[in-house]
Amino acid sequence: MAKPLLQLALDSLDFDQTISLAQQTGPYVDIFEIGTPCIKHNGVKLVRELRRRFPDKLILVDLKTMDAGEYEATPFYEAGGDICTVLGVSGAATIAGVVKAAQAHGGEAQVDLINVPDKRQCARESAKLGAHIIGVHTGLDAQAAGQTPFADLSDIGNLGLPVRISVAGGINKSTVQDVVRAGAGIVVVGAAIYGAPSPAEAAREIRELADAA
Amino acid sequence: MAKPLLQLALDSLDFDQTISLAQQTGPYVDIFEIGTPCIKHNGVKLVRELRRRFPDKLILVDLKTMDAGEYEATPFYEAGGDICTVLGVSGAATIAGVVKAAQAHGGEAQVDLINVPDKRQCARESAKLGAHIIGVHTGLDAQAAGQTPFADLSDIGNLGLPVRISVAGGINKSTVQDVVRAGAGIVVVGAAIYGAPSPAEAAREIRELADAA
Numbered sequence: 426m427a428k429p430l431l432q433l434a435l436d437s438l439d440f441d442q443t444i445s446l447a448q449q450t451g452p453y454v455d456i457f458e459i460g461t462p463c464i465k466h467n468g469v470k471l472v473r474e475l476r477r478r479f480p481d482k483l484i485l486v487d488l489k490t491m492d493a494g495e496y497e498a499t500p501f502y503e504a505g506g507d508i509c510t511v512l513g514v515s516g517a518a519t520i521a522g523v524v525k526a527a528q529a530h531g532g533e534a535q536v537d538l539i540n541v542p543d544k545r546q547c548a549r550e551s552a553k554l555g556a557h558i559i560g561v562h563t564g565l566d567a568q569a570a571g572q573t574p575f576a577d578l579s580d581i582g583n584l585g586l587p588v589r590i591s592v593a594g595g596i597n598k599s600t601v602q603d604v605v606r607a608g609a610g611i612v613v614v615g616a617a618i619y620g621a622p623s624p625a626e627a628a629r630e631i632r633e634l635a636d637a638a
Numbered sequence: 639m640a641k642p643l644l645q646l647a648l649d650s651l652d653f654d655q656t657i658s659l660a661q662q663t664g665p666y667v668d669i670f671e672i673g674t675p676c677i678k679h680n681g682v683k684l685v686r687e688l689r690r691r692f693p694d695k696l697i698l699v700d701l702k703t704m705d706a707g708e709y710e711a712t713p714f715y716e717a718g719g720d721i722c723t724v725l726g727v728s729g730a731a732t733i734a735g736v737v738k739a740a741q742a743h744g745g746e747a748q749v750d751l752i753n754v755p756d757k758r759q760c761a762r763e764s765a766k767l768g769a770h771i772i773g774v775h776t777g778l779d780a781q782a783a784g785q786t787p788f789a790d791l792s793d794i795g796n797l798g799l800p801v802r803i804s805v806a807g808g809i810n811k812s813t814v815q816d817v818v819r820a821g822a823g824i825v826v827v828g829a830a831i832y833g834a835p836s837p838a839e840a841a842r843e844i845r846e847l848a849d850a851a
Binding site: 519540566570 | 678701
């Protein structure tokens with residue numbers, strides 16, 4: 426099995442803090458995710474700056490697009506984003522629009538299953554529409570209510586779709602190996618890295634755990 | 639009946655074009671809406687710039703928030719936004735978070751019913767959570783498939799909730815009076831103004847039609 430990719434969610438709103446966190450953790454991280462509040466706050470120039478500073482990293486822009494898929498996503502691929510996200514609840518036309526924008530720029534489209542009622546059906550349809558990655562995702566507000574992404578990950582993993590599966594939602598040192606073993610090709614970590622006393626050390630530890638799973 | 643408010647959707651991605659369109663149409667418009675692709679592209683500085691240039695206009699930031707409601711919306715109210723939107727499909731915790739951020743800054747929260755399966759139930763719950771405005775909204779991708787917001791507007795209007803109702807989705811000169819008569823307190827117009835040969839003239843005409851409805 427290929428080693429999982431480690432994705433760091435850059436959830437700060439501050440431009441300079443975001444760059445600094447990326448610099449600290451870069452050696453251990455494959456994908457820098459510009460979180461949804463962060464991209465809304467800073468705009469496309471943050472994608473350009475991360476692209477310029479980290480030419481060898483993958484950049485995911487967590488647009489969570491809900492409408493106007495191709496129109497909204499296109500400039501973020503143009504600015505150097507490798508992956509943009511689109512909400513599963515947006516529907517087929519919007520997902521297809523983001524896939525089209527991705528294909529036009531050699532990028533990838535990720536469908537976020539957050540709050541999708543029938544996640545298996547949405548994952549199957551998204552794969553048919555050409556989505557490259559399915560994101561199993563328990564949001565911050567749902568995590569605060571005690572929810573986790575683990576059952577959904579197992580459900581979606583069992584479908585055997587020709588996509589990579591990304592999992593996000595409170596993953597930390599104690600859960601990272603379980604999610605890799607459950608089939609996650611991309612493991613998203615946020616607070617367990619950026620909230621640690623040493624983000625670099627936390628990223629290194631989680632990287633090692635993921636690789637050893 | 640109070641006269642309806644006219645909201646112009648600023649859907650361009652370009653910072654200067656957005657400011658220019660606002661300047662042209664300002665005399666006829668009550669609310670400047672910074673569209674979702676536009677805010678993701680330009681970031682919070684566009685809110686600050688519109689606030690500085692148009693101290694007497696209402697500014698709506700179409701965040702379409704899906705998660706982390708209070709965290710995501712707070713800086714946009716701080717920057718001078720009067721209204722932020724949150725997706726009805728996000729759920730009660732996220733809606734409550736945006737309402738909390740609004741209340742902390744003397745602003746308003748608008749729940750967007752786009753793609754909500756049970757719109758009446760969501761509207762009722764949103765009103766209970768303290769949302770100020772319910773947005774009946776047919777997105778651009780759904781408009782391209784021939785859908786309109788008119789049936790939903792009538793449905794939500796009939797609930798008699800203590801909220802204002804905003805309606806968006808391809809409204810133009812020929813439909814603006816119908817939506818006002820159907821109970822819309824806020825009428826959102828996009829392409830019928832910014833796509834017109836003279837946006838100022840189109841805004842003036844639609845304003846007059848809305849006021850006369």
